[in-house]
Amino acid sequence: MGQAEYQAACHIVRALKGAGHEAVLAGGCVRDRLLEIVPKDYDVATSATPEQVKAVFPGSKGVGEAFAVVLVRHEEVVTEVATFRKDGPYADGRRPDYVELDGATMKEDAARRDFTINGLFEDPDGEEASKVIDFHDGVADLKKHRCVRAIGDPAARIAEDRLRMLRAVRFAARFGFHIEAATKQAIVKHAPELGAVSRERVGGEVVMMLGHQARAQAARMLQELGLDVAILGSAADSDFPRLASLSSEASDAAALAAWALDLDMSGDAAGVLREALRLSNDLEDAIRDALGLLPRLLAEWSTAAVAAKKRMASHPGYHAAWCLLESTHPKSAHAMAAEVAELSEGIGLAPTPLLSGEDLIAAGHRPGPLFAVALEAAYDAQLAGVVDTAEAAMAIADRTFRDNLT
Numbered sequence: 570m571g572q573a574e575y576q577a578a579c580h581i582v583r584a585l586k587g588a589g590h591e592a593v594l595a596g597g598c599v600r601d602r603l604l605e606i607v608p609k610d611y612d613v614a615t616s617a618t619p620e621q622v623k624a625v626f627p628g629s630k631g632v633g634e635a636f637a638v639v640l641v642r643h644e645e646v647v648t649e650v651a652t653f654r655k656d657g658p659y660a661d662g663r664r665p666d667y668v669e670l671d672g673a674t675m676k677e678d679a680a681r682r683d684f685t686i687n688g689l690f691e692d693p694d695g696e697e698a699s700k701v702i703d704f705h706d707g708v709a710d711l712k713k714h715r716c717v718r719a720i721g722d723p724a725a726r727i728a729e730d731r732l733r734m735l736r737a738v739r740f741a742a743r744f745g746f747h748i749e750a751a752t753k754q755a756i757v758k759h760a761p762e763l764g765a766v767s768r769e770r771v772g773g774e775v776v777m778m779l780g781h782q783a784r785a786q787a788a789r790m791l792q793e794l795g796l797d798v799a800i801l802g803s804a805a806d807s808d809f810p811r812l813a814s815l816s817s818e819a820s821d822a823a824a825l826a827a828w829a830l831d832l833d834m835s836g837d838a839a840g841v842l843r844e845a846l847r848l849s850n851d852l853e854d855a856i857r858d859a860l861g862l863l864p865r866l867l868a869e870w871s872t873a874a875v876a877a878k879k880r881m882a883s884h885p886g887y888h889a890a891w892c893l894l895e896s897t898h899p900k901s902a903h904a905m906a907a908e909v910a911e912l913s914e915g916i917g918l919a920p921t922p923l924l925s926g927e928d929l930i931a932a933g934h935r936p937g938p939l940f941a942v943a944l945e946a947a948y949d950a951q952l953a954g955v956v957d958t959a960e961a962a963m964a965i966a967d968r969t970f971r972d973n974l975t
Contacts, residue, residue, distance in 0.1 A: 571607065577646035578611035579693045581626070585650075586694075588625045590617035591675060593690040593702060595651070600686050603701070603711055604744065613641075613650045614678055614690060618670060622650050637670055653678040659729040679704045683726055683733045684740065684752075685718045686711050716749040717741045723755035731766050734759065734796060735774040742778060742787035748794075756794050763799035771800060772846030779824040785813035788828060797832075801845050807831045814896035822855035823889035827896060829860070858886025863893050870905060875912065876949035882909045883919035915954070922948050923962040932963060934970060943969040 578594055585592035595614035602608060615622065622639045623629050629641045629650075637652035655669040655677045675690060682688040685707035692700055701708060705720050717737045719726040727733055734756045741748050748756065763771065778787040788809045791797045798804045811827035819827075825848075829838035839857035842848060848856075862884050870878065881887060895902035912918060924947045926940055934940070943966040950956045950965045 573644070574608075574611050574646050574648075577643040578613055578648050580643050581613050581641050581648055581650060582693060584625055585613070585615050585617055585622070588617070588621070590615050590621065590625075591653070592617070593675065593692050595678075595690050596682070596687050599689040599691040599701065600707070600711065602691070603689070603708065611648055613648055614653060614675070615650060616653050616673075616675075617650075618652055622652070637668065654681065656681045656729070664730075675702065676704050680720060682720055683730075683736060685720055686740065688720050710749075714749070715744070715746045717746050717752065718749035719752045719755070723752040724759065727755055727759050727762075731759065731762050732770050732774060734763060734794070735771065735778070738787055738790045738794070738796065739774060739778040739781075742783040742790060743781050745783065745786075748790070753794070756796070760795040760799050763796060768845065768847040772848055775800065775846055776821050776825070776848075776852075779812070779828055780821050782817045784815065784824055784828075785809040788812050788831070801832075801841070805832045807833070811893065811896045814899075816892050816895060819892040820855070820889050822852060822859055822886075823892040825852070826856050826859045826863075826889060827893055829856070830893065855886065855889060858884065859889035859893060860886075862886040862890040866890055866894055866905070867898075874949075874953065876952040878908070879912055879918045879952045882912060916951070916957075920951065923951050923956065923959045924948070924966060928959065928963065929966060932967075934966075939970055939973055942973065 578598070582592040582594065592613060592615040595612045598608035598611045617625070619631050619637050619639050622641065623631070626639075626641045626643075629639050631639050632649075637654055639650045641648050641650050652670050653673040653675055655673045657668065679688040679690070685705040687707070688703075688705050689707045690702040692702065710716050710718050717740050719733075719737075737748050737752060737756060740746065747753075778784065781787070788797075788807075791800070792804065792807070795804075809828070809831045811831050812824065815824060815827050825842055825846075826838070829842060834841055837857075838860060839853050842856060843853040862881065865881060870881065873881070884890075891902055891905065894905070909918070922944070924944060926936070926944065929940060929943065930936065934943070946969040947956070947962040947965045951962060956962050956965060
């Protein structure tokens, strides 16, 4: 997100104001701009109803009309425009039973939000001193107190949506903030209630917080607040050394695997995480691949033959496993990376095999258990650079059949 997205949001604000409505930038984009972080997206809040927004921007699309949200496209940039609202009670602990739009003010819209740092608005055309509209001292919490503080009663905000407990951790870790005392106390008290939140939503928050460079701080906060027990069903004391040392480029799979290792999870850690966080099959497989390959990198790499090293380096779990290795054995990991770079030259780590099962059948070999053994021997020779033609690979396969039949 950059200047084009900001300009699109400002254009929408000005057009709505020009039509006689209040309109401002809202929420996270204002927070991030104050912290000199490029926002991931820009949202607009307005006094205009969805119908009035559509009248100003013909062709715009309502996507959350129950919550008065319209998508407005300007010069290929799509921006969410939400009507000021007051929320009704949250019977399901996730969404308000209803929202009130009639006469809702900017101040009332701010009051329904989760944290003071997210309850900020900005008038892009306002005077510098009054550009940011702050009803709950969010600027002071951003700049002076450096804290995540619930708007109003922390227990009430948590009761509305218990996922806010995890959001507090994510924001605090991401910005290097602390969680304000009353908000923290409420989280500790209500942490067991996180079990009422769908595991998909919990998983989404955990993956986001562990995917950030401040992942170790987030894990420590989860532990301190008792949220780890609510997520995983058990707890283990850790200072999370792997998470703390993990590269900023580490994948989600590497981060989750590091979390599992730091917590000393036994058994099928990937399966435990999948169940607790409702991870996708692909992410579960990636975690399992990384955790399965890591011991081999530690135990086998230094003495492995070229073919075996190429197989490990082309394994789907290699990058995540390498990141885990680097977090505890950086010198070994960097030496391995240099060696893999050398092995990647020439035919590469995983060239197309010179020989296939169809080739073996055409040569008169009958399908059976030895097929895999023969093909593996031929491919190992290819990886090692011993053979570079199909004929030479077939000779290796033929010899493998003979050796195993005598």
